[in-house]
Amino acid sequence: xxxxxxxxxxxxxxxxxxxxxxxxxxxxxxxxxxxxxxxxxxxxxxxxxxxxxxxxxxxxxxxxxxxxxxxxxxxxxxxxxxxxxxxxxxxxxxxxxxxxxxxxxxxxxxxxxxxxxxxxxxxxxxxxxxx
Amino acid sequence: xxxxxxxxxxxxxxxxxxxxxxxxxxxxxxxxxxxxxxxxxxxxxxxxxxxxxxxxxxxxxxxxxxxxxxxxxxxxxxxxxxxxxxxxxxxxxxxxxxxxxxxxxxxxxxxxxxxxxxxxxxxxxxxxxxx
Numbered sequence: 001x002x003x004x005x006x007x008x009x010x011x012x013x014x015x016x017x018x019x020x021x022x023x024x025x026x027x028x029x030x031x032x033x034x035x036x037x038x039x040x041x042x043x044x045x046x047x048x049x050x051x052x053x054x055x056x057x058x059x060x061x062x063x064x065x066x067x068x069x070x071x072x073x074x075x076x077x078x079x080x081x082x083x084x085x086x087x088x089x090x091x092x093x094x095x096x097x098x099x100x101x102x103x104x105x106x107x108x109x110x111x112x113x114x115x116x117x118x119x120x121x122x123x124x125x126x127x128x129x130x131x
Numbered sequence: 132x133x134x135x136x137x138x139x140x141x142x143x144x145x146x147x148x149x150x151x152x153x154x155x156x157x158x159x160x161x162x163x164x165x166x167x168x169x170x171x172x173x174x175x176x177x178x179x180x181x182x183x184x185x186x187x188x189x190x191x192x193x194x195x196x197x198x199x200x201x202x203x204x205x206x207x208x209x210x211x212x213x214x215x216x217x218x219x220x221x222x223x224x225x226x227x228x229x230x231x232x233x234x235x236x237x238x239x240x241x242x243x244x245x246x247x248x249x250x251x252x253x254x255x256x257x258x259x260x261x262x
Binding site for chain 1: 172177178181249250253257
């Protein structure tokens, strides 16, 4: 009986650990919302770019042509982290930026191929006018 | 003294009429806000176009290439007049549309030359993707 209770306890703890692990994985999975290429809309892209700061972030990402942290892509160094997060969320949800977690940091890349597939030439034409 | 009072009265009435006339002219003048070409901003234009209905209104105006009333340029006939007015106000304030009063109606034209001066090729590239 003693062993049985021990087993039940063990299972419960294991199940609990698994549950926590699953929840953490789910949290990581739902942390960043990236629309599929075919779900990227013109109004959504224009709306995401309709802000001077986001225009400069996207322009920086395009110029560097690689992975950048939020603060590396920021137009100036004294922007609040929460403000940057907000801008990156809007860019991500419009399908312009893909964010992934590397270590403890976030890395962002511009979804140039996806945007080019949906709206050929649009992004470059818009970014031409960013100073 | 009687004539003098009459004169004062006449002047007062004339001044009052002029004041009313001036106020009416001012009201008509400030009725539509159109930014100067150099004040048209990229973020402003993108923001005004970041809506499926406004994209279609601008596309209609470009295709017809002339003066249109708000309802003529509307993407579908059953849109509330207030909704249309709201969309036209946003387009006007971004510098995309110029509205003038002709008789009792409003006529709208696309400010293609002004937009082309500020952002060459931008408007046509965006409108390519409007269905």
